Amino acid sequence: MTVWTPTDDGFADLSSHDTFLNGPPHNTFARLRREDPMSWTEYPQGQGFWSVTRHADILELNGKPDLLSSARGIRMEDQTYEEYLARRTFQETDAPEHMKTRVKVAKAFSKPVIAQFEGIIRDLCGPILDAALEKGTFDATKEIARQLPMRMLGRIVGLPDEDLPWLVEKGDALIANTDPDFTQHVLDKMTTDEFRMMPFNSPAGAELFVYAKDLMRKKAEAGDTSGVLHLILQPGPDGSVLPEHEFRNFFCLLVAAGNDTTRYSIAAGIQALCHQPELLGRIQRGEVTETMADEIIRWASPTTYFRRTVTRDFDYHGKQVKEGDKVIYWFASGNRDETAFAEPFRLDLGRTPNRHVSFGQGGPHVCLGMWLARLEVRVLFEELAKRIRAIEPAGQQKFLRSNFIGGIKELPVRVTLQ
Numbered sequence: 001m002t003v004w005t006p007t008d009d010g011f012a013d014l015s016s017h018d019t020f021l022n023g024p025p026h027n028t029f030a031r032l033r034r035e036d037p038m039s040w041t042e043y044p045q046g047q048g049f050w051s052v053t054r055h056a057d058i059l060e061l062n063g064k065p066d067l068l069s070s071a072r073g074i075r076m077e078d079q080t081y082e083e084y085l086a087r088r089t090f091q092e093t094d095a096p097e098h099m100k101t102r103v104k105v106a107k108a109f110s111k112p113v114i115a116q117f118e119g120i121i122r123d124l125c126g127p128i129l130d131a132a133l134e135k136g137t138f139d140a141t142k143e144i145a146r147q148l149p150m151r152m153l154g155r156i157v158g159l160p161d162e163d164l165p166w167l168v169e170k171g172d173a174l175i176a177n178t179d180p181d182f183t184q185h186v187l188d189k190m191t192t193d194e195f196r197m198m199p200f201n202s203p204a205g206a207e208l209f210v211y212a213k214d215l216m217r218k219k220a221e222a223g224d225t226s227g228v229l230h231l232i233l234q235p236g237p238d239g240s241v242l243p244e245h246e247f248r249n250f251f252c253l254l255v256a257a258g259n260d261t262t263r264y265s266i267a268a269g270i271q272a273l274c275h276q277p278e279l280l281g282r283i284q285r286g287e288v289t290e291t292m293a294d295e296i297i298r299w300a301s302p303t304t305y306f307r308r309t310v311t312r313d314f315d316y317h318g319k320q321v322k323e324g325d326k327v328i329y330w331f332a333s334g335n336r337d338e339t340a341f342a343e344p345f346r347l348d349l350g351r352t353p354n355r356h357v358s359f360g361q362g363g364p365h366v367c368l369g370m371w372l373a374r375l376e377v378r379v380l381f382e383e384l385a386k387r388i389r390a391i392e393p394a395g396q397q398k399f400l401r402s403n404f405i406g407g408i409k410e411l412p413v414r415v416t417l418q
């Protein structure tokens with residue numbers, strides 16, 4: 001059975017957030033992969049951009065950070081240099097600066113360290129699932145997918161439990177800053193100049209700044225040196241210390257990146273279970289333990305794209321790409337590339353190998369939280385499968401209004417318990 005069928009006419013405007021209200025425009029991506037793999041799009045809000053849609057091209061170009069830089073912004077929107085400096089984290093820097101910060105926290109997010117959290121994740125999943133499932137019919141994004149990631153991040157970062165709902169709300173306002181359901185300051189619908197020095201042009205950034213500063217003060221007073229925030233504040237081998245505003249931006253990055261992406265992976269996986277009932281049995285029989293998380297994350301492609309900026313002129317697929325041009329890697333398209341995946345529109349939980357690019361594989365910025373995300377997704381689906389006999393749609397799903405984050409923000413489902 002088909003999980004979901006794209007409805008675009010093959011010529012969707014990739015610069016428009018409204019395009020994504022019906023889910024990613026996969027007919028457009030498929031046409032571009034076939035006919036115009038380095039295609040130009042005009043951008044009403046500023047400078048146009050190149051779209052890279054083929055899997056092999058994304059991997060190739062993402063592996064050339066000297067040619068395609070992260071140090072001019074990583075989203076489609078234009079920024080002045082001043083705004084860039086105020087809002088950047090190490091994700092918006094290139095070598096060698098990038099690694100100086102990344103190494104400080106890399107170990108805390110490494111596979112063996114994250115593996116130790118499996119029991120904690122399982123303990124968090126139990127009550128979340130039980131509370132949702134006893135309702136019988138409910139919104140799976142709100143009651144399940146939205147609940148786990150921030151609680152888990154809270155454990156890793158060392159955040160008080162009572163602050164987590166507020167942090168989820170602020171994380172949503174940051175990253176879903178183009179969807180009126182999540183923010184009053186919709187990025188492309190009004191002027192957000194007042195907040196142009198804040199992460200994501202969002203007033204939520206300002207509130208999170210205050211929160212981060214306060215949190216670190218309280219931790220310092222209590223002599224608490226646990227959690228990744230403390231690690232990032234330590235001087236590097238050359239004695240350099242992260243400027244305070246970059247630290248606060250990093251906090252915003254964690255709240256945003258660690259929250260929505262995993263949530264929307266879980267939501268997309270649950271949606272798939274509703275339409276491909278055989279998937280549940282495979283999880284229950286333990287056949288897909290090693291492979292299912294990556295396939296769900298390929299399927300979800302929660303970060304639809306990331307952007308780079310060209311550092312010197314080059315030719316690609318017959319196009320003259322100029323220094324200063326913006327280039328968009330459409331991970332959502334790469335993950336449905338028929339030359340890289342057999343039957344890319346089928347969710348195959350046993351898919352192996354699975355060379356998806358959801359985490360920005362192939363580049364130096366490959367997701368720091370990927371082991372955490374994989375573990376959360378696997379454990380959640382294992383725990384869900386233990387508890388239900390069937391799951392089906394109970395209404396119309398709704399997608400986020402964003403061309404950057406691909407997500408099902410409302411997913412009504414009905415469950416039959418074991």
Ligand code: HEM
Pocket residue numbers: 070074090091092102153253254257258259261262265297301302303306307357358359360363364365366367368369370372373
């Ligand atoms: C399924 C879930 C997730 C997806 C699909 C995802 C996706 C990505 C992608 C595509 C990048 C690369 C960006 C680029 O190339 O510019 C990235 C980087 C990053 N992610 Fe994730 N992410 C997920 C979960 C998480 C989690 C749970 C955390 C933290 C708790 C996290 C933290 C980060 C950080 C800090 C970076 C920047 C790394 C760097 O620049 O070196 N992510 N993520």
